[in-house]
Amino acid sequence: MSDILDDLQNMWDDAKKDKNEHSLSAKDLIALSKQKMRKAVWMQVGAIAILTITLLGISAFFIYVAQFRNLLSHIGIFLMTGGLVVRILIEVYSIYRSSKIDLGLTASNVNKRYLNFFEYRSRIHGPVTVGILAAYSVGFYLLIPGFANYFSTVEVTLIALSYLLAAAIFGYFIRKGIRDEMELLRSVLQLQDEMADEKSF
Amino acid sequence: MTDNTQIFERLYKDYHAMVHQVCMGFVKGQKDQAKDLTQETFINTWRALDNFKGASGYKTWIYRITVNTCLKYIRDHKKKDQVTFDQHENIQAHEEQAPVEDPKHNQLYMAIGHLEGLDRLIIMMVLDELNYEEISEVVGISEGNLRVKIHRIKKRLKKILENE
Incomplete structure (x- = not known):
């Protein structure tokens, strides 16, 4: 066995002698790193800004345009906007949490932290996401009677039906996102197994 | 110039070749990918x-940062490529047949490339002459387990090289 591995060792040593040019200087890399970090922060700020604008828009619509005054409509508005707020805050927190994983720790330690992170994500994808989607949908349908004051019966029916289509599309993308993340979780678990006790073999 | 900048510049100068070599082995000699991965490793180092x-x-x-960046890379890469299980299988099959870009070290990178991600990284540390204690400090598994693992990887490598 050692001859073959000695050959491999020689090949490795030989490959090490190859000159590889630095494509970027250390300063360029620092600048690139700072640029990437700024971009990540702006994405989070952007998400919060979009949420705020959406909330202001929805609130303005219900205060100045469609003045729903009954309790059911108010609950509906609260459920819809509340669901949106919770969802976006969860995403922002997730980005923050994953960025805090220190890659300078041992591979096993880092993998355990990723495992915790993806387990947290799987909990989010379960009852929390379903709950948010349900709250959003209930909120929307609570507003339907209010729409009847502004639109014809046909238009209200179309609005009610079009939500089903939107919910189906939204649901499809959520499901796809969940599947992708569960695949990542499986991959982290597999690595955890690889790092686990080898003595049992 | 801040202390961190000075330290980083020194680390970049001293360890760029080492990191690049590991990245080359990890991505089976694909130079562009190795360059990106090396860059990503040093960005993570700065952070x-x-x-x-x-x-x-x-x-x-x-x-440690190199190993963690490589393992993260393989995970993210898998996620992007993997639409269905069948497609993933096809990608893997394609990757295994893909010729390495560096013909001079073809045999080396092909042999290492046949191993699983973590095993690939461990054997490269062995080839880079890190001792068991050092490898254990990088990977975070006990020296005893590491010995067993390395023995199995070497057996696997021997089989791969004999079949080529």
């Missing part, structure tokens, strides 16, 4: 610099 407490040497610490 983690404030967390470096000196509990291990710089070499071990850089190795």
Whole structure:
């Protein structure tokens, strides 16, 4: 066995002698790193800004345009906007949490932290996401009677039906996102197994 | 110039070749991917610099970041490519047949490339002459387990090289 591995060792040593040019200087890399970090922060700020604008828009619509005054409509508005707020805050927190994983720790330690992170994500994808989607949908349908004051019966029916289509599309993308993340979780678990006790073999 | 900038410049100068070599082995000699991965490793190094407490040497610490960046890369790469299980299988099959870009070291990168991600990284540390204690400090598994693992990887490599 050692001859073959000695050959491999020689090949490795030989490959090490190859000159590889630095494509970027250390300063360029620092600048690139700072640029990437700024971009990540702006994405989070952007998400919060979009949420705020959406909330202001929805609130303005219900205060100045469609003045729903009954309790059911108010609950509906609260459920819809509340669901949106919770969802976006969860995403922002997730980005923050994953960025805090220190890659300078041992591979096993880092993998355990990723495992915790993806387990947290799987909990989010379960009852929390379903709950948010349900709250959003209930909120929307609570507003339907209010729409009847502004639109014809046909238009209200179309609005009610079009939500089903939107919910189906939204649901499809959520499901796809969940599947992708569960695949990542499986991959982290597999690595955890690889790092686990080898003595049992 | 801040202390961190000076330290980073020194680390980049001292360990660029080492990191690049590991990345080349990890991506089976694909030069562009190795370049990106090397870059990503040093970006992660810069970000983690404030967390470096000196509990291990710089070499071990850089190795940890390299290993973690490579493992993250394989995970993210899999996620992007993997639409369905069948497609993933096809991608894997295609990757295994893909010729390495560096014909001079074709045999080396092909042999290492046949191993699983973690095993690939461990054997490269062995080839880079890190001792068991150092490898254990990078990977975070006990020396005893590491010995068993390395023995199995070597057996696997022997089989791969004999079948070529």
